[in-house]
Amino acid sequence: GQNIDQPTEMTATEGAIVQINCTYQTSGFNGLFWYQQHAGEAPTFLSYNVLDGLEEKGRFSSFLSRSKGYSYLLLKELQMKDSASYLCAVMDSNYQLIWGAGTKLIIKP
């Protein structure tokens, strides 16, 4: 079956760095997405990785290793507004998105 695993909850301190991991097992691979979702709102696109390596976008970076079925989202200089759920999703061979359950990130002052 298809499976996406990510931690349920993480806590970090304002100004610090946090890494959210995601491992996956899917039928085919056409890219991995990271989304941010605040409570009661629709997800917002953060990043897309299809090749191995690190993609950097400002305070957010995303890494992919296809051979290991592994990705992480790195958030630097954490701000209180970064408190949200972070969803990892993989596009399978049918171009369907397989979603992880999300990681709730709590930022403390």
Place this chain on the structure above:
Amino acid sequence: GAVVSQHPSRVICKSGTSVKIECRSLDFQATTMFWYRQFPKQSLMLMATSNEGSKATYEQGVEKDKFLINHASLTLSTLTVTSAHPEDSSFYICSAFKGSENTEAFFGQGTRLTVV
């Protein structure tokens, strides 16, 4: 950037009535749109894939006759919840991929449906 507009954002309806939710891609053509449902504190669950000009593809366990999907144009897909019941109360979200390479998905704002 590309925008997907979903309407309404909130709706309250009585049991037994039907509710239509619209999803529009405002500045791009979307041959494929996706409808998701999200229960509190849970991840998104794909309900169906909506293809312009053809029948939607429903995920296992999703009732086709209850959740009617119509994708009549390249910029509009609608989800109609028929004969709504309180257990249908949920957050419904649509999304569409921009471009042929499907590298970026855009989401509507979501619709919070409450059936009383």
